[in-house]
Amino acid sequence: MRLGRGVEWAVHSCTLLAALADDEVLPASGLAEFFDLPPAYLAKHLQSLSAAGLITALRGPTGGYRLRRPPSEITLLEVIEAVEGGLPAFRCTEIRRRGPTAAPADGYPLPCGIARAMWRAEAAWRAELRATTIDDLIHASIPEIDPRQAHSTASWMSNNVRPAVGD
Amino acid sequence: MRLGRGVEWAVHSCTLLAALADDEVLPASGLAEFFDLPPAYLAKHLQSLSAAGLITALRGPTGGYRLRRPPSEITLLEVIEAVEGGLPAFRCTEIRRRGPTAAPADGYPLPCGIARAMWRAEAAWRAELRATTIDDLIHASIPEIDPRQAHSTASWMSNNVRPAVGD
Numbered sequence: 303m304r305l306g307r308g309v310e311w312a313v314h315s316c317t318l319l320a321a322l323a324d325d326e327v328l329p330a331s332g333l334a335e336f337f338d339l340p341p342a343y344l345a346k347h348l349q350s351l352s353a354a355g356l357i358t359a360l361r362g363p364t365g366g367y368r369l370r371r372p373p374s375e376i377t378l379l380e381v382i383e384a385v386e387g388g389l390p391a392f393r394c395t396e397i398r399r400r401g402p403t404a405a406p407a408d409g410y411p412l413p414c415g416i417a418r419a420m421w422r423a424e425a426a427w428r429a430e431l432r433a434t435t436i437d438d439l440i441h442a443s444i445p446e447i448d449p450r451q452a453h454s455t456a457s458w459m460s461n462n463v464r465p466a467v468g469d
Numbered sequence: 470m471r472l473g474r475g476v477e478w479a480v481h482s483c484t485l486l487a488a489l490a491d492d493e494v495l496p497a498s499g500l501a502e503f504f505d506l507p508p509a510y511l512a513k514h515l516q517s518l519s520a521a522g523l524i525t526a527l528r529g530p531t532g533g534y535r536l537r538r539p540p541s542e543i544t545l546l547e548v549i550e551a552v553e554g555g556l557p558a559f560r561c562t563e564i565r566r567r568g569p570t571a572a573p574a575d576g577y578p579l580p581c582g583i584a585r586a587m588w589r590a591e592a593a594w595r596a597e598l599r600a601t602t603i604d605d606l607i608h609a610s611i612p613e614i615d616p617r618q619a620h621s622t623a624s625w626m627s628n629n630v631r632p633a634v635g636d
Contacts, residue, residue: 303472303558305587313583314564338567378586391470391558397481400505403622409615416480419545419601419609420472427594434586442586448576455570 308347308385311339315348316381316436317443319357320373321459325466327366332462347385354384364467373440379431392420475514475552478506482515483548483603484610486524487540488626492633494533499629514552521551531634540607546598559587 315333322328330348334341348367351357358370369376394417399410447455482500489495497515501508515534518524525537536543561584566577614622 303470303553304556304560305470305558307560307562309559309587310562310564310583317583336568336570337564339564378590386470389471391472392476393471393474395474395477397477397504397506401503403503403618403625405615405618405621409618412613415606415610415613416477416484419598419606420476423545423594423597423601426597427590430590430593431586434590439582439586443582446579446582448572451570451572451576454572458570 303391305382305386308343308350309382311337311344312347312351312381312385313378313436313439315344315367316351316356316369316373316376317440319367319369320436320440322368322463326463327360327364327368327466328463329366332366336458336462350384351381354380356380356384360466362467364464366464366466368466369436373436376436377432378434378436378439379428381436382431390421390424392417392424394420470558472549472553475510475517476549478504478511479514479518479548479552480545480603480606482511482534483518483523483536483540483543484607486534486536487603487607489535489630493630494527494531494535494633495630496533499533503625503629517551518548521547523547523551527633529634531631533631533633535633536603540603543603544599545601545603545606546595548603549598557588557591559584559591561587 314337318333318336319328330345331341333339333348334344337344348357348359352359352367355370356376357367359365359367394414396410396414398404398414398416399407481504485500485503486495497512498508500506500515501511504511515524515526519526519534522537523543524534526532526534561581563577563581565571565581565583566574
């Protein structure tokens, strides 16, 4: 079981976008530069975040992205599901209904107990991710950021944010 | 994020092997027939379960598999990790250390807060799977099995189990 790299990219992008003022955006090219990521692949994931309503894209030469909602109202689960989709990790193919001993179709009124156990575990994973917001991640990280990175990030941001025109 | 089909096959196989008496085995071909699964692919997963110490393979013409431990001592997590490996689903590639604002290597004494949040959620998933045994799955399923399937399974088992010779 493996989450795609896009999850890491999308969550980090959201935490960076959370640093913008209300009237600012950051272009996709800036996000790619900041994390040294391939722009085309990152753009695809930013589009997924936008399609899920988590970030807003402003078009045009001064365009860019910003969070659509306050970081305290965007959960880690939402970011992950925007990138990875919301399907369960365990896909029950009902092998209990196959083979020489299977009962007729009406013999299975309940979902398979094995699938239910697997999905209970996924619900626990999802609950934990739903309880963590982008704001929580930022507040946990701020005291841990190296002062040199904090300083260079502030300087980089001042050179790369754009005013949100035509919003 | 998706678990491979082998997880479903392996868990169901363990619940079927749990029905064997102490002196019985079931050949891999029988497990494949019971669930109508491709024998070669299933064999690969059975070998993984065997390598993980969850099932025992007896060789020879009367060979077959059986559980290595009581079903109450085999957890769902063990079966999943035998098939899928134990690596975390979220692989942190440390993108916080990349790009123009990164601090020198000594600026990151702690794991990334985003990775820690992701791994907390995985720990919740794993805890739930560790708390569920093959025995739990069987006890939850028994009252739900259609009587027709229970009957045909008992008959199929009596034709397909083999005495554990040379153990």
